[in-house]
Amino acid sequence: MSDEQHDELIQTLHECMTACNHCFDACxxxxxxxxxxxxxxxxxxxxDVCNYLEQAxxxxxxxxxxxxAVCVKICxxxxxxxxxxxxDHCQKCADSCFKCAEACKSIA
Incomplete structure (x- = not known):
């Protein structure tokens, strides 16, 4: 995986984590x-899994x-x-989760 792809996945994971935390709070x-x-x-x-994979x-x-692979399943x-x-917060979270799942499939 190139550094650019690595950076893009880290950003996607971070965005998904943020969307999930926002959705949780709004719920x-x-x-x-x-x-x-x-x-x-x-x-x-x-x-949690997005944060953990980002750190990994x-x-x-x-x-x-x-x-x-676990991140794909949970997302x-x-x-x-x-x-x-x-x-609205749930719909935005869902979009972010599906985007993250697709990104994670590239390395799973």
Whole structure:
């Protein structure tokens, strides 16, 4: 992977983590918080795995391929859950998750 591709993936991971954290925070403020429980759970999972993969890339971990495969799975799950909700923050999060999943597939 070239440095430029590496930098692009790190940026995409960071953007996804940020979108998931924003979605999580916004979901906490929704009227029917119980309905948002799975969305919030997956937001946390996705933000954490994106952050971890970003750090792994920066330190040139030998487990990048495996971590990227897990990141794809979690990003897709989070994106699919967020897509179910009509809230703008969920839709933006879903888009970011799907973009990140696609980017991670290139190294998984």
């Amino acid at each position: 906490l403020k929704e009227d029917d918080i119980k309905m948002m429980a799975e969305c919030m759970r997956l937001d946390r999972e996705c933000a 890339l920066l330190r040139n971990s030998p487990f990048i391929t495996e971590l990227a 897709e799950a989070c994106g699919n859950e967020c897509k179910k909700h009509d809230h």
